[in-house]
Amino acid sequence: MSAAGKMYFVCVEVLPSKEGIDLPRFLQKINGLLEDYSTATHVIYKFKVTGESKVLAVVQVSNILGFERTIGGLWRLGNVSVTSVPIVGYESFAQNLGVDASIISNPPRPLPKENLYYWSFDFGYTGKTLEEFLSTWKREAEFVMAARTNDGFPVELFKVVSERKVHCFLQVADPAQLDQLSFQLPIMRENGHNVDLQCRAVQYLPEYCTRIFNESL
Template sequence: MSSQLYILTVNVNIGLQGGIDLPSAMSKLQTLLCSYPDATRCLHTYKVTGEAKVVAVFEVTNVIGLERMVSGIARVGNMDVTCKPIFPYRFFAEYLKVNGDVLLGKGENTLAGDKQGYWLEISVEYAGKSTSELLEIWSREAVAALTARSSGGHIELWKSVMERKVHMFIAMDPVELDKLSFELPIMKENGCNVNIQALAIHDLEDYCARISSDTM
């Protein structure tokens, strides 16, 4: 059976609910996100640090399982859910005719080690450039990103379907990550047309396990 990848975000509307037990809500979300493993295989679940927000990536073989999961989320409380189709970035790199060697590499566990995790949403426009110029720049960008991943970087990458947007989960020192935002080919050659949103994240299951047990 064919499958489709989706990136799902859940925003808990704290102010609209007259107060909420956020750890309890997050624990329920964690359970719901993993409730239909035969239909919706959860690849990543992260809580946005300091926000009542969750981001997750799913491989869906039966969309009804996804719909039932979202229905369950709606019953937990006042929450906004978005669901966007995505696909692995390496497939886009193949379209850009990137060398096959970097396409085969696999990154390390995204949030392994002691480095901070981040969710980056990278939106690309190309005012002042032709489509062919954009694709040439993006090809060099894809080589840089996939080389870093195949070299053992803590990086996961997806492209939004029909959008010039890339989602990246990365674990990296924040100063080094900030430097990277100036050194990537797409920033050097098309930086005025690129918008990056960076949110700190940590593993949702780990959050649920620790939030009520860790001492300060």
């Protein structure tokens, strides 16, 4: 079964056990499983959520069977919870909103290694018409695309298919900048009471696996 060009956002959470878990070694196994599966899958990103037993991955899939085998391998580890949702690149969604193509650029892959954060947005629009909400979302997309294209801001976004949810990875040197930035977003200024925004620090999973075993404090 072909699934050319499709992407999935995968969340793997390591669950507690009575015996306890050697989390670094367990995450090392997850890192090994979340690799490109022949030509069937390409892992665009895989991050560890800092301070949590959770991994976030973005996987491009050309053959769904390869993806299913990867997910099956994760479940064989035991003590995990795995979720997967279809996503699209924010660039194509911005085009659908009518954002000027001149400010829509390719994502900055890979993102820098240091000072990475993850934002998850869940948008509602109580008190607004759908047209008003989409107009605000268009301004939001214009703001983000312009910041990346014109100012070189390191950010990559993915929209969940058929849902008002967005996953965002970005780099800022100072966490206080995240607050300042969030208050500037059109979606927050115009519709903030309808937005559930969550923030986590993240690090590349392969970098974590290397450093946790090889670096001393």
